[in-house]
Amino acid sequence: MPTNDPTATPIAGSAGPGPYLPPATQPVRAVVWVIHLALPLLGLWLLLAHHDRINVKWQHNPSHFWLIIAVAGINMILGAMISQASARRSDARLLLVSLVFLSSAGFFLLHGLTTPKMILPGPNYGFDLSQPVGLFVASGFAFASALPLGDRAAAVVLRSQAWLRGGLVLLLVAWGVLSLIPGLTPLSSKPPEQGAGLGGAELLGLVLYGAAAVLLFRLHRRRPAAMLISLITAYALLAEAMLAGMYHRNWHLSWWLWHLLLTFAFVFVAYGAHIQSRREGGTAGLFDSVALAATVxxxxxxxxxxxxxxxxxxxxxxxxxxxxxxxxxxxxxxxxxxxxxxxxxxxxxxxxxxxxERLAALVDLGNRARVGLPEDELLVQSLDRARQAYGDVRIALVSDGRVALGSAEYREADFPAGGPIRANGSVIHPLTVKGRLAGALRVPVGRTSQDDALAAALAGQMSISLENVRLYRELETLFRQYMSPDVAKSLLADPRTAELGGELVELTALFADLKGFTTFSERVAPGEIVEMLNRYHTAAVPIILGNGGTIVQFVGDALLALFNAPARQADHAEAAARAGLAMQEAAAEIVAEAPGYPRFRIGINTGPALVGNIGSPQLRGFNAMGDCVNVAARLEGIAEPGTVVIGQNTLDRIGPHARVRSLGELSLKGKEKPVHAYVLSGLS
Structure with a gap:
């Protein structure tokens, strides 16, 4: 039963601090509920304690007869409704609850039919025993219905439902025949003056009803519902009715009390069903709250x-x-x-x-505009994702100043103030890059009130993605023309790599310049100098980049390349050696075509160096500093044109693969100790 009570705490097992306390079990309401159940017992005690003055005898056979017939009839209808619910839900608990009401109502009806001087001429055993027997049979079903039946037990009950229903019907018919035909059995005979009872069986029934009420109350604590409260109250009243009936003072007020208790028990459940059906607007799920957990x-x-x-x-x-x-x-x-x-x-x-889904699509589209993603791939992926959330989305890019979407064409002037155009249940938004028309997006609208806003958001996100991918493409092209691809890629992926600072890295530095460049420059025109440098660098740059090197400086005819920085290389010394030899081969081909050109001389050295961004906050460059780089420059200075000179550290890293000629121990400028150098002629 839902509640708006602010004092109710969350259900056990949830995030709340304590177990759920449903409204019906709040302290004040619980006290009122207990008082209502205790009042009949108090009344029974008063009647029995003051038998002569209060517990008077009142016998009116017709009133008894019609009261019982009416109440039993209502209860039979209630039992049939629960039985129908059990069949619809295939629920064992509902089946057992229906048998509680059918058995108690059936025997209550037989108790009414055996009212003396209505059908039978006088008092009879059936009149005295029908209701105690009915309450006892119902107590067994009540206790079974309150048990936490597992899947296997519930299946057994459901498989036995034909036997249970058939056995109950057979018992009621047999009891009716034996009670209503005069002289056939002792049931239709006159009982003793003190009345008839079931002895210890009535106490057992009382215990079963009490246990059933307690078990259902525990279920209600876990799964509060109005019908469970009604059923708990009914079981408690049936127990009190059995207790009141044990005293067998026929036609006295204490005897009428258990009739009233039975009536209240049936009416209470019927009234609870009526209230819940009005609240829910139907009876389809009226008893679902009573069903087993698996059924729920x-x-x-x-x-x-x-x-x-x-x-x-x-x-x-x-x-x-x-x-x-x-x-x-x-x-x-x-x-x-x-x-x-x-x-x-x-x-x-x-x-x-x-x-x-559309908001999630917008987030996905924003994540797809990555560095290096081609424009065509971006558009295909974005369109597929947008169609999953928005429906039949179409996109087209500008061609010759026009955008063709289907059979229609649009120009920048067709979009009023840069706004959308409506056409046949769709809205067409312009896609802009740097404030200019770059394409158009058609999105279906009209299904929800948010369609227009979501379509505008999609168009905005697509414009941003398109502008980003084109901007990245332009920046990448620009960066790659002015710096090494590894440095450009690093900056585009993470601009924080442009921060000033560096780290100590073992690398191989390659210095190269053109021997005789100054003399050549004095005797030729400036345009020929530029042509010569471009030919050499056009040949050298792909060789260095192809071997994983990073070119960090062009100074006139000289260049500096680093290997193992910023991109790491396990064989950086050998890669630098391969690049130097290949550069000399390419230079030889150039000189063969232009005999007057100067020749490359190359120096290579390996060692630790400080690598990073060097400069100022306004202008900086990627470079390396250290003795390793200085020695490479000195080795390049002593190299003959067309040769590659390497240091001892580089040879040690390459190992026996290098074919070298030793130059011995050399005294280099700025070095206190001599440096052993070698002329590299090849790699095996």
Whole structure:
């Protein structure tokens, strides 16, 4: 039973601090409830304690007869309703609860039919025993219904339902025949003056009712519901009725009391069912709260599948002669008003999910505009993702100042103030890059109130993605023309790599310049100097980059390349050696075509160096500093044109693969100790 009580704490097992305390078990309400159940027992005690003055005898056979017939009839209807619910849900607990009411109502009816001087001429055993027997039989079903039946036990009960129902019907028919035919059995004979009872069986029934009420109350604590409270109260009243009936003072007020208790028990459940049916607008799920936990989970799963079906139909806006809510109403026994509410709720949920999916698509589109992603790939991926959330989205880019979408063409002037154009249930938004028309996006609208805003957001995100990918492409082209690709890639991927500072790295430095460049420059025109340098650098740069090197300086005819920085290379010394030899081969081909050109001389050295961004906050460059780089420059200075000179550290890293000629120990400028150098002639 839902509650708005602010004092109720969360259900056990949830994130709340304590167990759930349903409204019916709040302290004040619990006290009132207990008082209501205790009052009949107090009245019974008063009647029995003051038997002569209060517990008077009142015998009116017709009143008894019609009261019992009416109450038993109502209770039989209630039992049939619960039985129908048990069949619809295939639930063992509901089956057992229905047998509680059918058995107690059936024997109550037989008790009424055996009222003396109505059908039978006088008092009889059947009149005295019918109701105690009915209450005892019902107590067994009540106790079984309150047990936490597992799947296997529930299956056994359901498989036995024909036997249970058939056995109860057979017992009622046999009891009726034996009680209502005069002289046939002792049941239709006159009982003793003190009345007839069941002895110890009545005490057992009392215990079973009490245990059933306690077990159901524990269930109610975990799963509060109005019908559970009604059923708990009914079981408690049936126990009190059995207790009151044990005193066998026929026609006295204490005897009428247990009739009233039975009546109240039946009416209480019927009234609870009536209130809940009015609250829910129907009787389809009236007794679901009493069902087993497995049945409740199955019912909830059915409702979830039904709601998903409804949402799916609403999202597809599927055409059907019968609305999907109406079909589900027939499946679940809902009223017309409930079907209308379900339809509106499903549509609201569908719209909410559609909004969530579109917002998720916008986030995905923003994540797709990555560095280095080609424009065509970006558009294909973005369009596929947008169609999943938005429907039939179309996109086209500008060609010759026009955008062709289907059979229509649009120019920049066709979009008023840069706004969208409406056409046939769609909205067409311009895509802009740097404030100029770059394309157009067509998005279907009109299904929800947020469609226009979401379409505008999609167009804005697509424009940003398109502008980003083109900007990245321009920056990458520009960077790669002015710096090494490894440095450009690092900066584009993470601009923080441009911060001033460096790290100590073992690397191999390659210095190269053109021997005789100054003399050559004095005797030729400046244009020929530029042509010569471009030919050499055009040949050298691809060789260095192809071997994993990073060119960090062009100074006139000289260049500096680093290997193992910033990109790491395990064989950086050998890679630098391969690059130096290949550069000399390419230079030899150039000189063969232009005999007057100067020749490369190359120096290579390996060792630790400080690598990073060097300069100022306004202008900086990627470079390396250290003795390793200085020695490479000195080795390049002593190298003969067309040769590659390497240091001892480089040879050690290359190993026996290098074919070298030793130059011995050399005294280099700025070095206190001599440096052993070698002329590299090849790599095996």
């Amino acid at each position: 989970r199955r019912v909830r799963a059915d409702y979830e599948r039904a709601l998903e079906e409804l949402v799916g139909h609403l999202r597809r806006r599927a055409d059907s002669r019968v609305p999907v809510a109406t079909r589900l109403a027939g499946k679940f026994g809902l009223t017309e008003a409930q079907a209308a509410v379900l339809d509106r709720a499903g549509e609201a949920l569908a719209n909410e999910r559609e909004l969530s």
